[in-house]
Amino acid sequence: MSIETELQEFIAAEVVVDAAAEGVLVDEPLVRSGRVDSMGLLQILGFIQQHYGVDLASTGEPSDFETVTSLAAAIRRSRGEV
Amino acid sequence: METLLDLIERGAVHAGAEKVAVRAGERGERSLTYGRLLEGARSIAGRLGRAGVGRGDRVGVWMEKSPATVQAILGILYAGAAYVPLDPRSPWRRCRTIAMDCGMSSLIVDALSLPSLPDLLDGWSPRLVLVDTGSEEARGALASQALRVPVETLAAAAAAAPDRQAARPSPEDLAYLLYTSGSTGTPKGVVHTHRSGTAFTRWVLERFAIRSDDIFSSHAPFHFDLSISDLYAALGAGATIHLIGTTEAMLAPYLVRKVPEWGITVWYSVPSILVAMLDRGGLERTGFGRVRILFFAGEVFPTPQLRRLRRALPGVGLYNLFGPTETNVCTYYEVPPDIPDDTTAPIPIGRACEHLETFVFDEDGQEVGEGVEGTLWARGGNLMQGYWNDHERTAASLQPDPRGRPGLAYCTGDHVKLLASGDYQFLGRRDHMIKTRGYRVELGEIESALTAHPDVLEAVVVPLPDPQLGNRLVASIVPRTGRQPSPGELRGFCTERLPLYMVPEQLEVLLAFPRTSTGKADRQALAHSWTTKEGV
Secondary structure, eight states: OOHHHHHHHHIIIIIOTTOOTTOOOTTSOTTTTTSSOHHHHHHHHHHHHHHHOOOHHHHOOGGGGSSHHHHHHHHHHHTTOO | OOOHHHHHHHHHHHHOTTSEEEEESTTSOEEEEHHHHHHHHHHHHHHHHHTTOOTTOEEEEEOOSSHHHHHHHHHHHHTTOEEEEOOTTSOHHHHHHHHHHHTOOEEEEEGGGGGGHHHHTTTOOOSEEEEEOOSHHHHHHHHHOOOSSOEEEHHHHHHSOOOTTOOOOOTTSEEEEEEEOOTTSSOEEEEEEHHHHHHHHHHHHHHTTOOTTOEEEEOSOTTSTHHHIIIIIHHHHTOEEEEOOHHHHHOHHHHHHHHHHHTOOEEEEOHHHHHHHHHTSOHHHHOOTTOOEEEEOSSOOOHHHHHHHHHHOTTSEEEEEEOOTTTSOOEEEEOOSOOOTTOOSOOOOBEEOTTEEEEEEOTTSOBOOTTOEEEEEEEETTOOOEETTOHHHHHHHEEEOTTSOSSEEEEEEEEEEEOTTSOEEEEEEGGGEEEETTEEEEHHHHHHHHHTSTTEEEEEEEEEEETTTEEEEEEEEEEOTTOOOOHHHHHHHHHTTSOGGGSOSEEEEOSSOOBOTTSSBOHHHHHHHHHHHHTO
16 A cells, blocks of 8 residues: 555544545645644654654654645655655 | 834834845745835735725635735735634634624635635625635636636735725724634624734833844734734834744744744744643754744643743743733733742733733622732723624623723633732633532643643643533643653542542543644533543
8 A cells, every 4th residue: 555545544534523525635735724733733743653664743844744645755755765 | 092004114114125024934935025015015905995995894814824914914904994814724614604793895815715715705795805826726726716706816906006095094993803712602703903903012012122133933823812913013123024834833843943043033822832842842952043032822831841941941031921812911921030840830920011900809899909819800902892793792891990990991701819929820711610519620720730740741621511510520631752641640649739529530641632723722622522432
């Protein structure tokens, strides 16, 4: 399963308050749309740390948190895959 | 008397047209100089004026924070109207409720709001909608929407010829309406005039000797009253504002890295983000760059965490600013150079701001002095004009001065006690005072006991209605990073410090608290979660 799919599944199942039937799209603005709040952001950071060993809380820039796509790119960058 | 615009124009003369007034972005790359900010604002005012917007009208601002948003706000003030900042992350239905409540005449939005516009405008016809489109793509999306109301881009309005005939507002005109969540669930609009906004801003400028070389952070969203100081004290001094965006505002380690880079000298936020910067951001290791003044407000700062902050920033002026949106700040307290290790009680809220008067009345309607509990009242230039369209609520809050002096005073609903030092101690909100097992209990006192535990970062106590006991007490806590105190251990810790009836029956340990859009711990969400769990 790709990082994007794993993130999508986690966010749709555990984070978004209004989990719509279509789930979370890869390019959907997470925070700016109001679907992810500060607590949700911490949940996502915790998931990323646990599953990918990446501490985005300390190294990430705000642009990394915009969408599932940008989160996945930040994880790959931190793991030296890009 | 003067208006907020008089104040800003004086700051602009001091700063010079080429100085950056407002900026945003990771490197401050999006910016407006004083010259461009005010020129564009006057043009926006001209466009609003040609659409029929004028003195006393209310214009909504549903935008993320950006230099264009500040320009839009000033444009509304130049048109003589009042701005109504709407939470950019709130759903369109809430915006619509507010628009209907205040009879909003026009609206300024950004590209993010475009998909919601057809719903928001269904059956509502504002005189003009201005859209900060930002990109070609968004302009295309706007053009493709068949809206029945006049819609134009904000950029075109900001580039148009300013209307030289526009009537400037007077000090008594409305300047802004801030909607706060009412206890009934319906938002209530707190109305402030130029007079009250200016009175508060002048106090900040003078009391804290704000300088034109200061750089203000703007951490709070514009619908939160902390933004009033960020915007008008900064611009009134000819200083620079650095806007912190929604996502940036949540990332504590990022902020600890960036505040020194941005050269911030005046910081203002709720305690929550400062606690996160201490706990997860490493603020104690790195310091806070050039920050010389640090204001906090909106919540009680857990004393052990404030002690860490005090010791981490020895040369910085730390100030607890206190007051509801209705008065903006009414008292303030300068945190002393050290907070002893054995202090666990919250710090005082201090004394009245110099341009205000405060006093305390007890439940029997008697004015009380040192050492006696009562409700805090305030009067003076900062007071709101009232609640929009709610005379009953206004009359209940703004009352004839109970001491019999001419004029109105505001009953804050906050329980306080005057200390021998001349400072007020905050004892809690009247609506946080509950009865359990026949005792009157202040939830904040229990929260202070919990945050005194070395593993606890933050605590919220929730009362659950109970037919036998009045209320049962439960608590949610967030531990410090890497700590995992057990609920049993925490109850034991409370038992040593509180009477048994104040010890929470149940405790839960959370990764983080849900937050309101203003960054405070969301007590309603926590209560709802407990109620759901309990099946009450």
